[in-house]
Amino acid sequence: MKEKIYRWFFSVLAFSSLVFLAGIIFVLFKEGLPIFREVSFFNFVFGSSWYPTYSPPEFGILPLILASGLVTAGAMVVCVPLGVGSALFIHELSSERTRSILKPMIELLSGVPSILFGFFGIVVIAPFIQTTLNLPTGLCGFTASLVLGIMAIPTVCSISEDALGYVPKSFREASLALGANRWQTLTRVVLPAAGSGISTSIILGMSRIVGETMTVLMVSGGAAVIPTSFFIPIRPMTSTIAAEMGESAMGSSHYHALFAIGLVLFLITLALNIAAELISRKYRMKLGLAQ
Amino acid sequence: MDTDTIKIVRMLAENVDFFYGSTHALKNINLNIFKNKVTAIIGPSGCGKSTFIRLLNRMNDLIPRSRLAGNIMLDGENINEPNTDVVDIRRRVGMVFQKPNPFPKSIFQNVSYGMEVNGIRDKNVITEKVIESLKKAALWNEVMNRLDESALCLSGGQQQRLCIARCLAVEPEVLLFDEPCASLDPVSTKKIEELILGLKKEYTIVIVTHNMQQAGRVSDYTAFMYLGELIEFGHTEKLFTVPKDKRTEDYITGKFG
Numbered sequence: 001m002k003e004k005i006y007r008w009f010f011s012v013l014a015f016s017s018l019v020f021l022a023g024i025i026f027v028l029f030k031e032g033l034p035i036f037r038e039v040s041f042f043n044f045v046f047g048s049s050w051y052p053t054y055s056p057p058e059f060g061i062l063p064l065i066l067a068s069g070l071v072t073a074g075a076m077v078v079c080v081p082l083g084v085g086s087a088l089f090i091h092e093l094s095s096e097r098t099r100s101i102l103k104p105m106i107e108l109l110s111g112v113p114s115i116l117f118g119f120f121g122i123v124v125i126a127p128f129i130q131t132t133l134n135l136p137t138g139l140c141g142f143t144a145s146l147v148l149g150i151m152a153i154p155t156v157c158s159i160s161e162d163a164l165g166y167v168p169k170s171f172r173e174a175s176l177a178l179g180a181n182r183w184q185t186l187t188r189v190v191l192p193a194a195g196s197g198i199s200t201s202i203i204l205g206m207s208r209i210v211g212e213t214m215t216v217l218m219v220s221g222g223a224a225v226i227p228t229s230f231f232i233p234i235r236p237m238t239s240t241i242a243a244e245m246g247e248s249a250m251g252s253s254h255y256h257a258l259f260a261i262g263l264v265l266f267l268i269t270l271a272l273n274i275a276a277e278l279i280s281r282k283y284r285m286k287l288g289l290a291q
Numbered sequence: 292m293d294t295d296t297i298k299i300v301r302m303l304a305e306n307v308d309f310f311y312g313s314t315h316a317l318k319n320i321n322l323n324i325f326k327n328k329v330t331a332i333i334g335p336s337g338c339g340k341s342t343f344i345r346l347l348n349r350m351n352d353l354i355p356r357s358r359l360a361g362n363i364m365l366d367g368e369n370i371n372e373p374n375t376d377v378v379d380i381r382r383r384v385g386m387v388f389q390k391p392n393p394f395p396k397s398i399f400q401n402v403s404y405g406m407e408v409n410g411i412r413d414k415n416v417i418t419e420k421v422i423e424s425l426k427k428a429a430l431w432n433e434v435m436n437r438l439d440e441s442a443l444c445l446s447g448g449q450q451q452r453l454c455i456a457r458c459l460a461v462e463p464e465v466l467l468f469d470e471p472c473a474s475l476d477p478v479s480t481k482k483i484e485e486l487i488l489g490l491k492k493e494y495t496i497v498i499v500t501h502n503m504q505q506a507g508r509v510s511d512y513t514a515f516m517y518l519g520e521l522i523e524f525g526h527t528e529k530l531f532t533v534p535k536d537k538r539t540e541d542y543i544t545g546k547f548g
């Protein structure tokens with residue numbers, strides 16, 4: 001009897017997050033779908049002007065999607081080499097002591113609230129970019145990429161490092177015993193074996209970047225135009241929602257359009273997470289860690 | 292039994308002590324490893340067999356806070372001199388591990404790997420050597436039609452023979468086997484044993500085993516280790532029939548271990 005209650009209790013706990021997820025999806029659809037009575041899905045996604053408050057309003061989110069894409073791509077260029085590189089350093093080169101200091105520090109970086117990264121971007125990076133590149137404003141796609149890239153380093157580094165740790169020691173030993181040097185062992189055996197784990201880390205880093213709101217809102221400049229350059233103010237999807245939610249009347253077309261952006265965002269991150277899961281499953285199978 | 296007329300020392304351990312941190316794992320080991328002979332190392336679990344065999348190709352270099360004293364010689368050269376090339380030592384002294392550990396690559400790539408990392412580029416040379424090594428490891432007939440398949444699809448015994456082939460492909464002089472049959476079934480074990488007997492014509496072999504019948508079947512010389520010490524070393528037949536040390540006798544008659 002008691003056992004039954006326990007089981008029931010923990011099942012409820014386990015399923016509650018599922019319930020919340022379902023709730024979120026439900027709200028997104030319920031509040032987002034009505035916009036498609038006014039604008040077709042195609043015109044919504046591929047429309048090139050976002051003027052939600054004009055009359056008649058225009059709800060084309062292509063500039064926002066492109067801005068998100070641009071910022072994400074730029075951030076990847078920052079976080080992948082630095083994240084994977086530091087994982088390799090921690091794993092391969094540093095002594096146990098260095099590792100025991102370095103890894104927690106990097107993980108601490110991931111705990112820093114994103115608004116603080118925003119401050120850092122506004123106060124340090126943006127002015128620096130503005131003066132060195134002689135731009136009208138330092139708040140632009142480039143700055144956003146830089147700050148977001150730095151933010152995602154811990155995710156990429158820590159998961160990559162775990163992936164390197166999962167590579168059985170026996171692979172490394174076998175390689176060295178065949179007369180391979182450390183570098184060859186790393187590039188030809190360890191990295192390929194950890195490859196899928198590292199890809200997972202990159203995808204998860206990417207989904208963190210795509211979904212990040214506060215920082216981009218602070219440093220990307222906020223102009224909803226098709227981003228023709230890295231160095232102009234832009235407005236990614238998340239910051240659009242955050243910036244405009246307060247001013248849109250509940251139940252208005254604008255309001256529904258913002259939810260629809262959220263829906264698109266949700267689908268993108270969902271796809272990224274599924275990709276990460278599939279890759280890591282394949283990887284565990286490849287190493288014989290799972291049946 | 293082999294004649295004793297040609298007895299060339301290929302490897303030699305001289306006053307070898309080894310420490311893992313403060314654990315004194317090997318105590319003053321002195322041992323000759325003769326050319327073209329099979330030397331078996333037996334002893335109860337934890338006595339230092341793996342530690343010793345891994346010293347012969349410097350695999351213990353990888354272990355932090357470990358320390359070695361004494362000399363280990365290969366063809367008269369100390370392998371731990373500061374200017375010896377560890378990569379060269381490992382190429383000349385190949386190792387097959389207890390658990391088959393093929394790379395998650397194709398069968399072909401597993402065997403070609405050692406050549407590639409040692410700078411052999413010629414495709415024909417590599418292909419020929421892969422085939423030759425697979426044949427020597429008695430695996431060719433089973434894999435000739437699927438060289439591009441993943442090595443992880445092979446059975447445990449096949450994987451172990453692949454590891455042997457991989458090792459042979461870099462043309463080592465000495466082969467080290469650390470309990471190569473520990474995770475294999477009797478049929479695979481028999482195959483590996485036959486293989487070892489065949490390989491001794493060309494190579495010098497050291498094999499660690501828990502299995503005394505196996506030591507008896509494959510080896511010319513046997514070393515019995517106990518608690519980090521080398522208790523007795525001699526011709527396999529003599530060691531098993533008239534052991535000099537009481538501890539050896541107890542071990543081979545199954546009184547402990």
Ligand SMILES: Nc1ncnc2c1ncn2[C@@H]1O[C@H](COP(=O)(O)OP(=O)(O)OP(=O)(O)O)[C@@H](O)[C@H]1O
Pocket residue numbers: 311314316334335336337338339340341342343354501
């Ligand atoms: N990496 C290590 N760090 C610390 N101590 C170790 C390490 N490897 C082995 N030892 C210790 O050294 C001793 C000898 O171990 P070793 O693995 O050489 O024994 P073994 O004879 O091969 O045993 P088995 O038959 O179980 O494989 C043991 O006491 C073991 O606990």
Ligand SMILES: [Mg+2]
Pocket residue numbers: 340341342469
């Ligand atoms: Mg052992």
